[in-house]
Amino acid sequence: MTVLGVGIEPGTPLAHLQEAVDALALAGFDVVATISTRATEPAVVALAAGRTLRTYPASELDTVDVPSPSAVVRRLTGTGSVAEAAAVLAARERGGGVLVTPKQRGHGVTVAVAR
Template structure:
Protein backbone atom coordinates (compact mmCIF):
# COMPACT_ATOMS: atom_id res chain seq x y z
CA UNK A 1 0.00 0.00 0.00
CA UNK A 2 1.44 3.37 -0.98
CA UNK A 3 0.73 6.05 1.60
CA UNK A 4 1.60 9.70 1.65
CA UNK A 5 4.16 10.62 4.33
CA UNK A 6 2.50 11.22 7.67
CA UNK A 7 -0.87 9.84 6.57
CA UNK A 8 -1.87 6.76 8.54
CA UNK A 9 -5.61 6.45 7.91
CA UNK A 10 -6.46 6.18 4.20
CA UNK A 11 -10.15 6.61 4.94
CA UNK A 12 -9.85 10.19 5.99
CA UNK A 13 -9.98 10.61 2.21
CA UNK A 14 -12.48 9.59 -0.44
CA UNK A 15 -11.75 6.58 -2.63
CA UNK A 16 -11.77 6.09 -6.41
CA UNK A 17 -12.19 2.69 -8.04
CA UNK A 18 -10.67 1.58 -11.30
CA UNK A 19 -12.53 -1.41 -12.75
CA UNK A 20 -11.47 -3.92 -15.35
CA UNK A 21 -13.08 -7.23 -16.27
CA UNK A 22 -13.39 -9.91 -18.90
CA UNK A 23 -16.22 -9.58 -21.38
CA UNK A 24 -19.32 -11.18 -19.84
CA UNK A 25 -18.19 -11.00 -16.21
CA UNK A 26 -21.28 -11.26 -13.99
CA UNK A 27 -22.08 -8.58 -11.42
CA UNK A 28 -21.56 -11.11 -8.59
CA UNK A 29 -17.89 -11.55 -9.55
CA UNK A 30 -17.36 -7.79 -9.86
CA UNK A 31 -19.04 -7.21 -6.47
CA UNK A 32 -16.82 -9.83 -4.85
CA UNK A 33 -13.67 -8.30 -6.34
CA UNK A 34 -14.69 -4.81 -5.18
CA UNK A 35 -15.52 -6.10 -1.70
CA UNK A 36 -12.15 -7.85 -1.40
CA UNK A 37 -10.24 -4.81 -2.68
CA UNK A 38 -12.06 -2.47 -0.29
CA UNK A 39 -11.29 -4.85 2.59
CA UNK A 40 -7.56 -4.59 1.77
CA UNK A 41 -7.62 -0.85 2.55
CA UNK A 42 -10.37 -0.89 5.18
CA UNK A 43 -12.83 0.85 2.86
CA UNK A 44 -16.57 0.58 2.37
CA UNK A 45 -18.71 1.14 -0.74
CA UNK A 46 -19.89 4.39 0.88
CA UNK A 47 -16.30 5.71 0.75
CA UNK A 48 -16.27 5.50 -3.05
CA UNK A 49 -16.62 8.90 -4.72
CA UNK A 50 -15.42 8.14 -8.25
CA UNK A 51 -15.35 5.10 -10.55
CA UNK A 52 -13.55 4.65 -13.86
CA UNK A 53 -12.95 2.05 -16.55
CA UNK A 54 -12.10 1.79 -20.24
CA UNK A 55 -14.62 2.83 -22.88
CA UNK A 56 -14.59 -0.74 -24.24
CA UNK A 57 -16.61 -1.66 -21.12
CA UNK A 58 -19.28 1.03 -21.53
CA UNK A 59 -21.79 -1.67 -22.49
CA UNK A 60 -20.62 -4.36 -20.04
CA UNK A 61 -23.82 -5.61 -18.34
CA UNK A 62 -22.26 -6.79 -15.05
CA UNK A 63 -20.27 -3.58 -14.62
CA UNK A 64 -23.29 -1.42 -15.39
CA UNK A 65 -25.45 -3.42 -12.97
CA UNK A 66 -22.97 -2.86 -10.12
CA UNK A 67 -22.79 0.87 -10.88
CA UNK A 68 -26.57 1.18 -11.05
CA UNK A 69 -27.13 -0.72 -7.78
CA UNK A 70 -24.48 1.33 -5.98
CA UNK A 71 -25.62 4.62 -7.58
CA UNK A 72 -22.10 5.11 -8.94
CA UNK A 73 -21.46 7.01 -12.16
CA UNK A 74 -18.67 5.34 -14.15
CA UNK A 75 -16.40 7.53 -16.22
CA UNK A 76 -15.25 5.56 -19.28
CA UNK A 77 -11.86 6.53 -20.73
CA UNK A 78 -10.42 5.89 -24.19
CA UNK A 79 -7.41 3.54 -24.26
CA UNK A 80 -5.11 6.41 -25.28
CA UNK A 81 -6.00 8.37 -22.11
CA UNK A 82 -5.38 5.32 -19.91
CA UNK A 83 -2.11 4.52 -21.71
CA UNK A 84 -0.78 7.99 -20.88
CA UNK A 85 -0.97 7.31 -17.11
CA UNK A 86 2.18 6.01 -15.41
CA UNK A 87 1.21 2.89 -13.41
CA UNK A 88 3.21 0.47 -11.26
CA UNK A 89 1.96 -2.72 -12.95
CA UNK A 90 1.60 -2.34 -16.74
CA UNK A 91 0.64 -5.46 -18.68
CA UNK A 92 1.41 -6.33 -22.28
CA UNK A 93 -1.55 -8.76 -22.24
CA UNK A 94 -3.90 -5.94 -21.26
CA UNK A 95 -2.34 -3.71 -23.96
CA UNK A 96 -2.92 -6.43 -26.57
CA UNK A 97 -6.64 -6.62 -25.76
CA UNK A 98 -7.42 -3.00 -24.93
CA UNK A 99 -4.75 -0.77 -26.47
CA UNK A 100 -3.60 0.36 -23.00
CA UNK A 101 -1.11 -1.35 -20.68
CA UNK A 102 -3.44 -0.65 -17.76
CA UNK A 103 -7.15 -0.38 -17.18
CA UNK A 104 -7.86 -0.59 -13.45
CA UNK A 105 -4.80 1.25 -12.11
CA UNK A 106 -4.86 3.96 -14.78
CA UNK A 107 -8.64 4.44 -14.49
CA UNK A 108 -8.46 4.72 -10.69
CA UNK A 109 -5.78 7.40 -10.94
CA UNK A 110 -7.48 9.31 -13.76
CA UNK A 111 -10.92 9.39 -12.16
CA UNK A 112 -9.37 10.39 -8.81
CA UNK A 113 -7.42 13.24 -10.40
CA UNK A 114 -3.96 11.75 -10.99
CA UNK A 115 -2.14 14.83 -9.67
CA UNK A 116 -3.89 14.54 -6.29
CA UNK A 117 -4.24 10.78 -5.80
CA UNK A 118 -2.20 7.69 -5.06
CA UNK A 119 -2.93 4.01 -5.42
CA UNK A 120 -3.64 2.23 -2.16
CA UNK A 121 -4.71 -1.05 -3.79
CA UNK A 122 -2.85 -2.06 -6.94
CA UNK A 123 -4.54 -4.52 -9.32
CA UNK A 124 -6.58 -6.73 -7.00
CA UNK A 125 -7.49 -9.66 -9.25
CA UNK A 126 -10.28 -12.17 -8.84
CA UNK A 127 -11.19 -15.14 -11.03
CA UNK A 128 -14.81 -15.83 -10.19
CA UNK A 129 -16.49 -19.23 -10.02
CA UNK A 130 -17.79 -18.42 -13.52
CA UNK A 131 -14.18 -18.37 -14.81
CA UNK A 132 -14.34 -14.64 -15.59
CA UNK A 133 -11.78 -12.18 -14.24
CA UNK A 134 -12.28 -8.83 -12.53
CA UNK A 135 -9.49 -6.44 -11.57
CA UNK A 136 -9.96 -3.60 -9.11
CA UNK A 137 -7.56 -0.81 -8.20
CA UNK A 138 -8.24 1.81 -5.56
CA UNK A 139 -6.83 5.31 -5.37
CA UNK A 140 -7.10 7.67 -2.45
CA UNK A 141 -8.40 11.08 -3.45
CA UNK A 142 -6.74 14.00 -1.70
CA UNK A 143 -8.71 17.19 -1.07
Template sequence: MGVEPGTPVEYLLEAVGGLEYDAVATIDRRLGEPSVAAVAEGRKLLAYGTADLDAVDVPNPSAVVRRLTGTGSVAEAAAILAARELGGAGELVVEKQRGRMVTVALAR
Protein backbone atom coordinates in the same frame (compact mmCIF):
# COMPACT_ATOMS: atom_id res chain seq x y z
CA MET B 1 -11.72 -1.59 -12.97
CA GLY B 2 -11.06 -3.81 -15.87
CA VAL B 3 -13.54 -6.50 -16.82
CA GLU B 4 -13.65 -9.18 -19.45
CA PRO B 5 -16.69 -9.06 -21.72
CA GLY B 6 -19.63 -10.88 -20.15
CA THR B 7 -18.26 -10.80 -16.60
CA PRO B 8 -21.05 -11.80 -14.19
CA VAL B 9 -21.97 -9.05 -11.74
CA GLU B 10 -21.27 -11.46 -8.86
CA TYR B 11 -17.60 -11.64 -9.87
CA LEU B 12 -17.27 -7.88 -9.90
CA LEU B 13 -19.10 -7.46 -6.59
CA GLU B 14 -16.81 -10.10 -5.10
CA ALA B 15 -13.74 -8.19 -6.31
CA VAL B 16 -14.84 -4.83 -4.87
CA GLY B 17 -16.49 -6.33 -1.78
CA GLY B 18 -14.21 -4.83 0.88
CA LEU B 19 -13.41 -1.58 -0.91
CA GLU B 20 -15.16 1.71 -0.23
CA TYR B 21 -15.51 3.76 -3.38
CA ASP B 22 -17.40 6.81 -4.62
CA ALA B 23 -16.85 6.31 -8.33
CA VAL B 24 -16.27 3.55 -10.84
CA ALA B 25 -13.82 4.04 -13.69
CA THR B 26 -12.98 1.79 -16.61
CA ILE B 27 -12.05 1.74 -20.28
CA ASP B 28 -14.69 3.31 -22.52
CA ARG B 29 -15.41 0.09 -24.41
CA ARG B 30 -16.73 -1.54 -21.20
CA LEU B 31 -19.44 1.06 -20.48
CA GLY B 32 -22.10 -1.25 -21.89
CA GLU B 33 -21.21 -4.15 -19.60
CA PRO B 34 -24.13 -4.92 -17.24
CA SER B 35 -21.74 -5.79 -14.39
CA VAL B 36 -20.07 -2.38 -14.61
CA ALA B 37 -23.44 -0.61 -14.58
CA ALA B 38 -24.58 -2.67 -11.58
CA VAL B 39 -21.47 -1.91 -9.52
CA ALA B 40 -21.61 1.77 -10.47
CA GLU B 41 -25.27 2.16 -9.52
CA GLY B 42 -25.63 5.25 -7.33
CA ARG B 43 -22.02 6.28 -8.00
CA LYS B 44 -20.28 8.37 -10.62
CA LEU B 45 -19.26 6.27 -13.65
CA LEU B 46 -16.20 7.45 -15.58
CA ALA B 47 -14.70 5.96 -18.73
CA TYR B 48 -11.43 6.66 -20.49
CA GLY B 49 -10.06 5.96 -23.93
CA THR B 50 -7.06 3.79 -24.63
CA ALA B 51 -4.70 6.73 -25.28
CA ASP B 52 -5.64 8.42 -21.98
CA LEU B 53 -5.15 5.22 -20.00
CA ASP B 54 -1.87 4.42 -21.73
CA ALA B 55 -0.46 7.84 -20.84
CA VAL B 56 -0.68 7.09 -17.09
CA ASP B 57 2.41 5.75 -15.35
CA VAL B 58 1.33 2.70 -13.30
CA PRO B 59 3.31 0.32 -11.08
CA ASN B 60 1.91 -2.87 -12.61
CA PRO B 61 1.48 -2.64 -16.37
CA SER B 62 0.45 -5.82 -18.16
CA ALA B 63 1.60 -7.06 -21.55
CA VAL B 64 -1.56 -9.17 -21.79
CA VAL B 65 -3.82 -6.17 -21.17
CA ARG B 66 -1.81 -4.17 -23.71
CA ARG B 67 -2.27 -6.91 -26.31
CA LEU B 68 -6.03 -7.10 -25.65
CA THR B 69 -6.85 -3.41 -25.23
CA GLY B 70 -3.99 -1.32 -26.56
CA THR B 71 -3.02 0.01 -23.13
CA GLY B 72 -0.80 -1.48 -20.46
CA SER B 73 -3.30 -0.77 -17.70
CA VAL B 74 -7.03 -0.38 -17.28
CA ALA B 75 -7.75 -0.76 -13.55
CA GLU B 76 -4.83 1.21 -12.12
CA ALA B 77 -4.79 3.85 -14.84
CA ALA B 78 -8.56 4.39 -14.69
CA ALA B 79 -8.45 4.66 -10.89
CA ILE B 80 -5.68 7.26 -11.05
CA LEU B 81 -7.42 9.30 -13.76
CA ALA B 82 -10.76 9.20 -11.92
CA ALA B 83 -9.18 10.29 -8.65
CA ARG B 84 -7.55 13.25 -10.38
CA GLU B 85 -10.76 14.15 -12.20
CA LEU B 86 -12.66 14.12 -8.90
CA GLY B 87 -10.14 16.39 -7.17
CA GLY B 88 -7.82 13.86 -5.60
CA ALA B 89 -4.08 13.43 -5.89
CA GLY B 90 -4.34 10.42 -8.18
CA GLU B 91 -2.39 8.14 -5.83
CA LEU B 92 -3.08 4.43 -5.72
CA VAL B 93 -4.35 3.24 -2.36
CA VAL B 94 -4.83 -0.34 -3.53
CA GLU B 95 -2.74 -1.59 -6.46
CA LYS B 96 -4.49 -3.81 -8.95
CA GLN B 97 -6.06 -6.94 -7.57
CA ARG B 98 -7.13 -9.73 -9.85
CA GLY B 99 -10.43 -11.49 -9.40
CA ARG B 100 -12.43 -13.82 -11.59
CA MET B 101 -12.61 -12.07 -14.98
CA VAL B 102 -11.96 -8.69 -13.32
CA THR B 103 -9.14 -6.45 -12.08
CA VAL B 104 -9.74 -3.64 -9.60
CA ALA B 105 -7.62 -0.85 -8.12
CA LEU B 106 -8.38 2.07 -5.84
CA ALA B 107 -6.93 5.59 -5.91
CA ARG B 108 -7.57 8.81 -4.05
Protein backbone atom coordinates in the same frame (compact mmCIF):
# COMPACT_ATOMS: atom_id res chain seq x y z
CA MET C 1 -13.38 10.56 -2.28
CA THR C 2 -12.56 7.00 -3.25
CA VAL C 3 -12.35 5.75 -6.84
CA LEU C 4 -12.66 2.11 -7.81
CA GLY C 5 -10.89 1.25 -11.05
CA VAL C 6 -12.26 -1.79 -12.88
CA GLY C 7 -10.89 -3.96 -15.64
CA ILE C 8 -13.30 -6.66 -16.77
CA GLU C 9 -13.53 -9.34 -19.41
CA PRO C 10 -16.70 -9.11 -21.50
CA GLY C 11 -19.56 -11.13 -20.08
CA THR C 12 -18.12 -11.47 -16.59
CA PRO C 13 -20.98 -11.84 -14.10
CA LEU C 14 -21.65 -9.13 -11.53
CA ALA C 15 -21.05 -11.71 -8.78
CA HIS C 16 -17.40 -12.06 -9.86
CA LEU C 17 -16.90 -8.31 -9.91
CA GLN C 18 -18.64 -7.88 -6.56
CA GLU C 19 -16.46 -10.63 -5.05
CA ALA C 20 -13.31 -8.76 -6.11
CA VAL C 21 -14.67 -5.48 -4.73
CA ASP C 22 -15.66 -7.13 -1.44
CA ALA C 23 -12.13 -8.51 -1.08
CA LEU C 24 -10.85 -4.92 -0.95
CA ALA C 25 -12.85 -4.32 2.25
CA LEU C 26 -13.56 -0.71 1.30
CA ALA C 27 -15.71 1.43 3.54
CA GLY C 28 -17.28 2.67 0.30
CA PHE C 29 -16.46 4.25 -3.03
CA ASP C 30 -17.88 7.19 -4.94
CA VAL C 31 -16.72 6.59 -8.50
CA VAL C 32 -16.32 3.57 -10.75
CA ALA C 33 -13.76 4.08 -13.52
CA THR C 34 -12.92 1.86 -16.48
CA ILE C 35 -12.02 1.79 -20.17
CA SER C 36 -14.53 3.26 -22.62
CA THR C 37 -15.12 -0.08 -24.32
CA ARG C 38 -16.61 -1.42 -21.06
CA ALA C 39 -18.99 1.50 -20.47
CA THR C 40 -22.04 -0.67 -21.18
CA GLU C 41 -20.75 -3.91 -19.67
CA PRO C 42 -23.68 -5.11 -17.51
CA ALA C 43 -21.60 -5.88 -14.40
CA VAL C 44 -19.91 -2.46 -14.53
CA VAL C 45 -23.22 -0.66 -15.06
CA ALA C 46 -24.78 -2.54 -12.14
CA LEU C 47 -21.85 -1.84 -9.81
CA ALA C 48 -21.87 1.84 -10.74
CA ALA C 49 -25.61 2.26 -10.10
CA GLY C 50 -26.04 5.28 -7.83
CA ARG C 51 -22.40 6.29 -8.30
CA THR C 52 -20.47 8.23 -10.90
CA LEU C 53 -19.19 6.11 -13.81
CA ARG C 54 -16.12 7.51 -15.59
CA THR C 55 -14.72 5.92 -18.71
CA TYR C 56 -11.55 6.67 -20.65
CA PRO C 57 -10.22 5.69 -24.07
CA ALA C 58 -7.23 3.36 -24.14
CA SER C 59 -5.03 6.17 -25.46
CA GLU C 60 -5.71 8.26 -22.35
CA LEU C 61 -5.29 5.34 -19.95
CA ASP C 62 -1.96 4.57 -21.60
CA THR C 63 -0.55 7.96 -20.50
CA VAL C 64 -0.74 7.01 -16.81
CA ASP C 65 2.36 5.57 -15.15
CA VAL C 66 1.28 2.53 -13.12
CA PRO C 67 3.25 0.07 -10.99
CA SER C 68 2.14 -3.09 -12.77
CA PRO C 69 1.33 -2.69 -16.46
CA SER C 70 0.37 -5.83 -18.38
CA ALA C 71 1.54 -6.84 -21.84
CA VAL C 72 -1.56 -9.04 -22.19
CA VAL C 73 -3.90 -6.16 -21.34
CA ARG C 74 -2.01 -3.95 -23.79
CA ARG C 75 -2.45 -6.53 -26.55
CA LEU C 76 -6.18 -6.86 -25.83
CA THR C 77 -7.10 -3.23 -25.14
CA GLY C 78 -4.36 -0.97 -26.45
CA THR C 79 -3.21 0.12 -22.99
CA GLY C 80 -1.01 -1.54 -20.39
CA SER C 81 -3.43 -0.74 -17.57
CA VAL C 82 -7.17 -0.40 -17.14
CA ALA C 83 -8.06 -0.67 -13.44
CA GLU C 84 -5.08 1.23 -12.03
CA ALA C 85 -4.93 3.88 -14.75
CA ALA C 86 -8.69 4.52 -14.74
CA ALA C 87 -8.73 4.86 -10.95
CA VAL C 88 -5.87 7.36 -11.02
CA LEU C 89 -7.39 9.44 -13.84
CA ALA C 90 -10.79 9.66 -12.15
CA ALA C 91 -9.17 10.60 -8.82
CA ARG C 92 -7.12 13.32 -10.54
CA GLU C 93 -10.34 14.86 -11.85
CA ARG C 94 -11.43 15.28 -8.23
CA GLY C 95 -8.18 16.74 -6.90
CA GLY C 96 -6.46 13.48 -5.96
CA GLY C 97 -4.70 10.92 -8.07
CA VAL C 98 -2.83 8.62 -5.71
CA LEU C 99 -3.11 4.88 -6.24
CA VAL C 100 -3.75 3.44 -2.77
CA THR C 101 -4.47 -0.18 -3.72
CA PRO C 102 -2.71 -1.59 -6.79
CA LYS C 103 -4.63 -3.93 -9.02
CA GLN C 104 -6.05 -7.04 -7.45
CA ARG C 105 -7.16 -9.90 -9.68
CA GLY C 106 -10.43 -11.77 -9.48
CA HIS C 107 -12.35 -14.08 -11.80
CA GLY C 108 -12.28 -12.16 -15.08
CA VAL C 109 -11.73 -8.82 -13.34
CA THR C 110 -9.10 -6.54 -11.89
CA VAL C 111 -9.82 -3.80 -9.38
CA ALA C 112 -7.70 -0.97 -8.00
CA VAL C 113 -8.34 1.98 -5.71
CA ALA C 114 -7.19 5.60 -5.92
CA ARG C 115 -7.89 8.71 -3.89
